[in-house]
Amino acid sequence: MASPNLTTASALRAAGRHPQLPFRVALADGRQLTMRRLLRVMPGKRMVGDAALDGRRVLAKLFVGQRCERHWQEECAGLDALALAGLPTPERIAAGAMAGGGYALMTVYLDPAETLAESWARVSGRPPGEAEALAVLTPALTMLGRLHAAGLAHDDLHLGNFLHHDGSLFVIDGDAVRVVSRGQPLLSAQASSNLAVLLAQLPPDWDPLLTVLLPAYAVGTGQPLPEVAALKEQITSVRAWRLGDFLAKTVRECTLFAVEQSTTRFSAVLRRERDFLAPVLDAPDAAIGRGDVLKDGGTTTVARVVIDGRGLLIKRYNLKHLRHALGRLWRPSRGWHSWREAHRLLFLGIPTPTPLALIEERVGPLRRRAWLISEFCAASNLLTHLSADREPPADEARAILTLFGSLHGQRISHGDLKATNLLWDGSRVVLIDLDAVVQHRTAAAHARAWARDRARLLRNWPPGCALHCWLDEHLPAA
Known part of the structure; x- marks a missing residue:
């Protein structure tokens, strides 16, 4: 079998989100790393994947941006700070420059492993305070307490940055770890502010249960419990910022959403659903025609469509007449509004069918018809x-x-x-x-x-x- 192509940081930067796999990169120390599978890509900046180095399976982070040395250094420093504090994080195997530019960091590949975000997804619909949901959250709170007791803060706190492996919980994403007061516990205000970032990830109906959650955090810190009223205010503030940031992402190209825009069309789709929905995105009216029309009115047409055994709901926002069309030209379509509000509700833990894709007809900046594609709720x-x-x-x-x-x-x-x-x-x-x-x-x-x-x-x-x-x-x- 032929060896994978040897590539460089500049070529990976130019390849964007979809470099050809597998590929090899040369390290400055003369070794070569083979990237077999990508787990996350920040186009033009960095990529994380399942790789091999010296015949050993590793998790590789490649920093390929034009000014990436600082990010690589921060990642290495964060992992070192965690290890020095005795906090479980994947062991570093190698770190250094790549030949021809860019930097690489390789750690032990933990397999099998599951992020707490994946664990939480299975229980997030349970009533607040339910035992299995608490069992997911409390280890993360205790681990965060241990970080704070060691004088460390984590600036990208979410459940995806805690990893279960072989009965242990690991902290990952070293470039978000910040040394505030090495060896000395964080001040209460600093700790509370950082804790609020993690707790703001939970739906608001968990807020009344802070007194149930906080003892697990105190186990890690060995300090008195934070003041609950002040913590609630911080959580509200963080959650409002996160909501605004998330809603902005729903209509721009990012890790979660694939967005395409031209002078005649705009589309946004959950990236994980893009390939599955491609035929519908290409011809939404044809999909409606093949489906079961539930409503066909002047302003909306609604159809249930089944693709590969999966039920979808397609809602087309019609233009009744010229006056109606002229009145909608400069405003976001009702499909755009529904897309954002559905994501808002789900972000806040309020049940609504998952919105999968949005399409708008456009003439330059002017809006015309729109289509919203969602999961079908058979209820x-x-x-x-x-x-x-x-x-x-x-x-x-x-x-x-x-x-x-x-x-x-x-x-x-x-x-x-x-x-x-x-x-x-x-x-x-x-x-x-x-x-x-x-x-x-x-x-x-x-x-x-x-x-x-x-x-x-x-x-x-x-x-x-x-x-x-x-x-x-x-x-x-x-």
């Missing part, structure tokens, strides 16, 4: 699922109150709260039809919108019936 709506003459069953009651508690707490209004826009999937109430969803900046604006939402929801059932009365008693007051 009954509350109008048919619930009986008007009795209170909702316990599971449904709990899910209804959880949903509206979350929406109310985040100052989110729906704008068209028909019972047919609320689906029961067997464990949760799922919100659909997000064209008019708004997260309000002020309590007063939200109060007015919630009064309208509340009244619209109650109109789904006759006044005086058991379900109407139960909702009126238990929903947040108008």
Whole structure:
């Protein structure tokens, strides 16, 4: 078998997100590294992958940007700081310059391994405080406490940077590790600020459980618990920043989303779904034509489409006439709005079908029709699922109150709260039809919108019936 092509940092930089695999790079010490599989790519900057060095399997980080030495040095320094503090992190095997430019860092490849983000994905839908969910979170909090006790902070705190392997938890991503006070615990304000970054990754309905989570952190620090009220304020601030940053990413090229734009078309798609959705993205109307049309109105056409046994919902936002078209030219389409709001809800832990892709027809900067592609939720709506003459069953009651508690707490209004826009999937109430969803900046604006939402929801059932009365008693007051 022929050896993989030998390449350079400049060629890898030019290859962007898709260098040809496998490939070899020459190290300045005369050895060669073979990259077999890429795990993460920051185009033009760095790539991380499954590689081989001297016949040994390694995790390789290649720093290929034009001014990458500083990032390589920070990565090496972070791993050294973790090791010096006795904190588990993958062992460094080699680090140095690449021949012809760029730098490489190789560590032990931990296999099998699972990030806490992957573990969390299996339990994130469980009720806050549920034992299995706590079992995922508490080791990360204890480990963070150990970092802070050693005078270290981690500037990219998320569950993906904690790795389970062979019964142990490892900290990864050394370039985000910062030495604040080596050998001395962080000051309480510094520790609380860094802790808030990790806790802000959790859905807001976990916030009331801080007193349950914090003891695990204290086990690591050996210090008194942080002040809860101040920590909550920091979490809220971090979460707001993260939300804004995430929503901006949903419509630009990045690790999570693939975006294409021309003078006639804009599209954004979850990168992991791009290949699967390629035929639909190329011809969304043809896909609708092959599907089961659920609604074909003046402003929207909705169809259920099955591809390789997987159900999708395609919603096309139509233009009724010339006046309607002219009125929409300069504004983001309703598809664009629904795409962003669906991602907002999921970010905040509020159930809605996963949005997979957005397409907009354009004429330069002017918008025309749009298509939104989402997972299809095969569930009954509350109008048919619930009986008007009795209170909702316990599971449904709990899910209804959880949903509206979350929406109310985040100052989110729906704008068209028909019972047919609320689906029961067997464990949760799922919100659909997000064209008019708004997260309000002020309590007063939200109060007015919630009064309208509340009244619209109650109109789904006759006044005086058991379900109407139960909702009126238990929903947040108008």
